[in-house]
Amino acid sequence: MRFISGDKEAIFQQLHTAVVDEAQIETELAVKRIVADVRENGDEALKRLTAQFDGVTLTDFRVSQSDLDDALQHVEADFIQALEQAKENILSYHQKQKQSGFVDTEKRGVMRGQLVRPLETAGIYVPGGTAAYPSSVLMNILPAKIAGVPRIIMVTPPGADGLNPYILAAAKIAGADEVYQVGGAQAVAALAFGTASIPKVDKIVGPGNMFVALAKREVFGIVDIDMIAGPSEVVVVADATANPRFVAADLLSQAEHDKLARAILITTSEPFGQAVASEVEKQLRTLPREEIARASIANFGQVIVADSIEAAFEIMNDIAPEHLEIQLENPMDYLSYVKNAGSVFLGAYASEPLGDYFAGPNHVLPTSGTARFFSPLGVADFCKRTSFISYTKDALEKEKDAIVLLAEKEGLTAHARAIQIRFEEEN
Amino acid sequence: MRFISGDKEAIFQQLHTAVVDEAQIETELAVKRIVADVRENGDEALKRLTAQFDGVTLTDFRVSQSDLDDALQHVEADFIQALEQAKENILSYHQKQKQSGFVDTEKRGVMRGQLVRPLETAGIYVPGGTAAYPSSVLMNILPAKIAGVPRIIMVTPPGADGLNPYILAAAKIAGADEVYQVGGAQAVAALAFGTASIPKVDKIVGPGNMFVALAKREVFGIVDIDMIAGPSEVVVVADATANPRFVAADLLSQAEHDKLARAILITTSEPFGQAVASEVEKQLRTLPREEIARASIANFGQVIVADSIEAAFEIMNDIAPEHLEIQLENPMDYLSYVKNAGSVFLGAYASEPLGDYFAGPNHVLPTSGTARFFSPLGVADFCKRTSFISYTKDALEKEKDAIVLLAEKEGLTAHARAIQIRFEEEN
Numbered sequence: 001m002r003f004i005s006g007d008k009e010a011i012f013q014q015l016h017t018a019v020v021d022e023a024q025i026e027t028e029l030a031v032k033r034i035v036a037d038v039r040e041n042g043d044e045a046l047k048r049l050t051a052q053f054d055g056v057t058l059t060d061f062r063v064s065q066s067d068l069d070d071a072l073q074h075v076e077a078d079f080i081q082a083l084e085q086a087k088e089n090i091l092s093y094h095q096k097q098k099q100s101g102f103v104d105t106e107k108r109g110v111m112r113g114q115l116v117r118p119l120e121t122a123g124i125y126v127p128g129g130t131a132a133y134p135s136s137v138l139m140n141i142l143p144a145k146i147a148g149v150p151r152i153i154m155v156t157p158p159g160a161d162g163l164n165p166y167i168l169a170a171a172k173i174a175g176a177d178e179v180y181q182v183g184g185a186q187a188v189a190a191l192a193f194g195t196a197s198i199p200k201v202d203k204i205v206g207p208g209n210m211f212v213a214l215a216k217r218e219v220f221g222i223v224d225i226d227m228i229a230g231p232s233e234v235v236v237v238a239d240a241t242a243n244p245r246f247v248a249a250d251l252l253s254q255a256e257h258d259k260l261a262r263a264i265l266i267t268t269s270e271p272f273g274q275a276v277a278s279e280v281e282k283q284l285r286t287l288p289r290e291e292i293a294r295a296s297i298a299n300f301g302q303v304i305v306a307d308s309i310e311a312a313f314e315i316m317n318d319i320a321p322e323h324l325e326i327q328l329e330n331p332m333d334y335l336s337y338v339k340n341a342g343s344v345f346l347g348a349y350a351s352e353p354l355g356d357y358f359a360g361p362n363h364v365l366p367t368s369g370t371a372r373f374f375s376p377l378g379v380a381d382f383c384k385r386t387s388f389i390s391y392t393k394d395a396l397e398k399e400k401d402a403i404v405l406l407a408e409k410e411g412l413t414a415h416a417r418a419i420q421i422r423f424e425e426e427n
Numbered sequence: 428m429r430f431i432s433g434d435k436e437a438i439f440q441q442l443h444t445a446v447v448d449e450a451q452i453e454t455e456l457a458v459k460r461i462v463a464d465v466r467e468n469g470d471e472a473l474k475r476l477t478a479q480f481d482g483v484t485l486t487d488f489r490v491s492q493s494d495l496d497d498a499l500q501h502v503e504a505d506f507i508q509a510l511e512q513a514k515e516n517i518l519s520y521h522q523k524q525k526q527s528g529f530v531d532t533e534k535r536g537v538m539r540g541q542l543v544r545p546l547e548t549a550g551i552y553v554p555g556g557t558a559a560y561p562s563s564v565l566m567n568i569l570p571a572k573i574a575g576v577p578r579i580i581m582v583t584p585p586g587a588d589g590l591n592p593y594i595l596a597a598a599k600i601a602g603a604d605e606v607y608q609v610g611g612a613q614a615v616a617a618l619a620f621g622t623a624s625i626p627k628v629d630k631i632v633g634p635g636n637m638f639v640a641l642a643k644r645e646v647f648g649i650v651d652i653d654m655i656a657g658p659s660e661v662v663v664v665a666d667a668t669a670n671p672r673f674v675a676a677d678l679l680s681q682a683e684h685d686k687l688a689r690a691i692l693i694t695t696s697e698p699f700g701q702a703v704a705s706e707v708e709k710q711l712r713t714l715p716r717e718e719i720a721r722a723s724i725a726n727f728g729q730v731i732v733a734d735s736i737e738a739a740f741e742i743m744n745d746i747a748p749e750h751l752e753i754q755l756e757n758p759m760d761y762l763s764y765v766k767n768a769g770s771v772f773l774g775a776y777a778s779e780p781l782g783d784y785f786a787g788p789n790h791v792l793p794t795s796g797t798a799r800f801f802s803p804l805g806v807a808d809f810c811k812r813t814s815f816i817s818y819t820k821d822a823l824e825k826e827k828d829a830i831v832l833l834a835e836k837e838g839l840t841a842h843a844r845a846i847q848i849r850f851e852e853e854n
Binding site for chain 2: 023084086092099112130133134203216221223229231287345350353354356361373384390406407411416419
C-alpha cells in the first residue's frame with residue numbers, strides 16, 4: 001500500500017494528482033450508434049445486437065412467470081431464507097424514507113401544496129456473468145416497490161447456458177413485475193424508447209459496464225437515470241484503538257470487487273497503519289480473488305497518516321467516499337464531522353459487508369467522489385413531485401399589481417394581460 | 428390553432444407523430460471542445476471565449492459587492508417591493524419542503540439512520556440578454572438558501588453595456604454569495620472544474636440556451652445538474668363552464684415565451700374550443716410579442732376535443748405538461764386525476780403567471796413531457812443524503828451466518844471473511 005503523510009495541504013496535493021479518466025470518445029460513438037439503431041429498428045435491432053454481443057439467438061425476450069417460479073425451486077432453501085431476511089431489513093429501512101405531500105392554507109383564499117407520487121414504470125438493469133449479484137436486485141427493486149411504482153421491469157443479459165437462477169430467484173423475491181433477457185446499451189435503449197417487446201419506462205437504474213453507463217447518459221432526459229457510477233471505494237478512519245485485522249479485512253472486501261476499487265485507510269497513527277498494511281498482505285494470500293484484490297491494493301491502496309483526527313476527516317470529506325468506516329472510540333461523536341460520504345459504518349462491528357447485504361440501507365451509493373452531490377439510491381428516486389395552487393378572485397386581486405409589475409419588467413406583456421383580464425369587463 | 432378530435436386512440440396517434448428532436452451532433456462537438464478548453468486552460472480560456480462569444484474583454488470576472496449594492500439603487504422601489512413580496516411567498520412555500528434525517532433503534536444493538544445535509548456549493552446559471560428574468564434568479568437561489576447551502580455562486584454572461592441591474596438586484600435580494608460575469612458553455616465548464624477565478628461547485632442549475640444545456644449534460648457526473656430543459660408548455664383542461672377570455676389569455680402567456688412553446692387546450696366542448704380559438708386570435712393582435720406568440724400558436728397551438736373528462740385527463744397525462752390549468756367546476760375534484768404534470772393551477776383565478784412570479788411554488792419545472800419523471804426544482808435538489816449504521820458485536824453475531832452465506836453465493840469471499848474474522852481468535 002502507498003503511504004502518504006505530511007500536513008493537510010501536502011496530502012491534498014498528493015491526492016489530487018491521482019487518476020484522470022480520459023474520455024472514451026470511441027466507445028461513446030459506438031454506444032450512440034447502438035442507441036439510434038434500437039430507437040429506429042426496435043426488436044429487429046435488439047435480436048441482431050443480442051446475437052452479436054451475447055452470442056444468443058432469441059425469439060422472445062420475456063422471461064415467463066413459470067421460469068421465475070422454477071428458479072425458486074433451483075436455489076438452496078437457506079439462500080432464500082437469507083435473502084428474505086435481507087429483504088425485511090431493506091424494506092423496514094426504506095419505509096422510513098417515504099415522503100408525503102403537503103397542503104398549506106395559511107393565507108385566506110389561497111391554497112398551495114405539493115403531491116408526491118410514484119413513477120408509473122421503472123426499469124432495473126441487472127448485469128449478467130460474474131458481476132451478477134442477487135443482493136443488487138433487492139437493493140434496486142425494493143425502493144421502487146416502497147415508492148409504489150406499479151410496473152417494475154427488470155432486464156438482464158441472456159447467457160449461453162440460460163439465466164442465473166439466483167438472479168431470477170431474487171427478482172421473484174423482490175417482486176419484479178416483468179423480466180426480460182436483454183443486456184448492454186441495447187437494453188438501455190429499449191427501456192428508454194420502448195420496442196414491440198420491451199416497455200418504455202420512466203427511469204432506468206442499476207449498475208452495468210461501460211456500455212451500459214454510457215447508454216444511460218445518452219438517454220438521460222428521454223428518461224431519468226440513477227447516478228453515473230465509477231469505481232467503488234472505502235475509506236476507513238481509524239486510530240490505534242482499532243483492530244488492524246478487522247480494518248485489513250474490510251479494506252480487502254472493497255479491493256476484491258475490482259482492480260480499480262480503492263481501499264484507503266486514514267489514521268493518526270503510523271504504527272497502526274503499518275500493522276494494517278502487514279495484515280492486508282497476510283490476508284491477501286488466503287483470498288480466492290487474490291489477483292484482483294492485490295492489483296487494487298497495489299495500484300490504489302493507500303494509508304494516509306494525518307496529523308490529527310480533524311485533519312483525517314477533512315481529507316475524508318475531500319475524497320467523499322462511497323463507504324466510510326469510522327473505527328474510533330465513541331464513533332457517534334464523529335458523525336457530525338461527516339460532510340461527504342455515501343454510507344457511514346460506525347464502530348468495530350459495522351463492517352462494510354454488513355451494509356452491502358443486510359442491515360437495510362441501500363448499497364447503491366455514489367462512487368468516485370460524487371457523494372459531494374449524489375445520494376444513496378432510495379425511495380425518493382422513484383417518486384416525482386407536483387406543486388399545485390388555487391386562488392380565489394379576492395386573493396388574486398390583492399397580489400395582482402405586484403405580479404403585473406414583475407411581468408412587465410420582464411417584457412412579458414401577455415403574462416401581465418392574463419392577470420389583468422380577470423378584473424376587466426368583457427367588451 | 429390545430430384542432431384534433433376523435434376517440435382517445437386516434438388522438439394519441441396524432442399527438443405522437445409530432446416533433447422529433449434531431450441530435451445536434453455538430454453543436455455537441457463544439458461544446459465538448461469548449462468544455463475541454465476551459466478544463467485545460469482555465470481563466471485564459473475563459474477570457475478568450477468571453478471575448479469571442481460575448482464580444483467583451485474582461486480582466487476580472489467577479490462582480491463586486493458594491494456593484495450589487497449599486498444595482499439596488501438603480502431599479503425602481505416598487506420593483507424591489509414586488510420582488511421582496513415574491514421572495515416571502517417562495518420562502519414560505521419551500522420551507523415546507525425541508526426534510527430531516529431519521530434514526531431507527533428498533534432492533535436491540537442496531538442503529539440505522541439517514542442524514543440529510545445541504546450541498547457545500549451551488550452554481551446558478553442566469554441567462555443574459557432578452558431572456559434575463561429576475562424572477563428566475565429568485566426561483567433558483569431561494570431553494571438553495573433554504574436547504575442551507577453556505578456558498579451560492581451565480582454566473583451570468585457579460586453584456587457590452589454592463590450587466591442588467593434588475594438581475595443584479597434580484598441576486599442581491601435572493602442572497603447570492605458571489606456573482607461572476609461569465610456565460611455559455613464556458614461558464615458551465617468553469618463551475619464544473621473550477622478555474623483560478625471561478626470556484627468549482629457541487630451542482631449547476633438554471634436555464635440557458637442550447638450551448639448551456641449541452642454543457643450541463645457534458646459535465647453531469649463531474650457535478651450534479653438540474654434537469655435537461657426543452658421547450659415549455661401549458662395544457663388547459665376546461666369545459667364549457669370556463670371563461671374563454673381567461674383561457675385564451677393564459678394560452679398566450681405561454682406562447683409569448685418562445686416560438687417553440689406549446690399552448691394546448693383540452694376540452695370536452697367543441698364550441699368552447701372555437702370560442703377560445705377566436706379569443707386567441709383577437710388577443711394576439713394586441714400583444715407586443717405578437718410575432719413570437721403567433722408563431723407558437725400557429726405551429727404548436729392545439730385544441731384537443733376529448734369525448735369525456737376522463738379522456739381529457741388521460742391525454743393530459745400522456746402529454747405530461749410543465750404547467751396544467753384545470754378550469755372546471757370544482758377543480759379540486761380532479762387533482763387525483765393528475766399523474767404527470769409539473770405544476771397544477773386550479774380554477775379560474777389560478778392563472779399560470781401567478782405561479783410564474785408569485786404564489787411560491789417553483790417556476791423551474793420539468794418541460795417537454797419530462798414531468799413523467801422529473802420534479803419542480805426544490806429544496807431536495809440542494810441536499811444530499813447519507814445513510815449510517817452501527818451494530819454491537821451481539822447484534823452482528825445474530826445475522827452473521829446469513830451475511831456470510833449471501834457473500835459466498837456471490838463469490839465475494841473477502842466480504843464473508845470480514846464478518847467471520849470478527850468472531851475468530853487471533854492466531
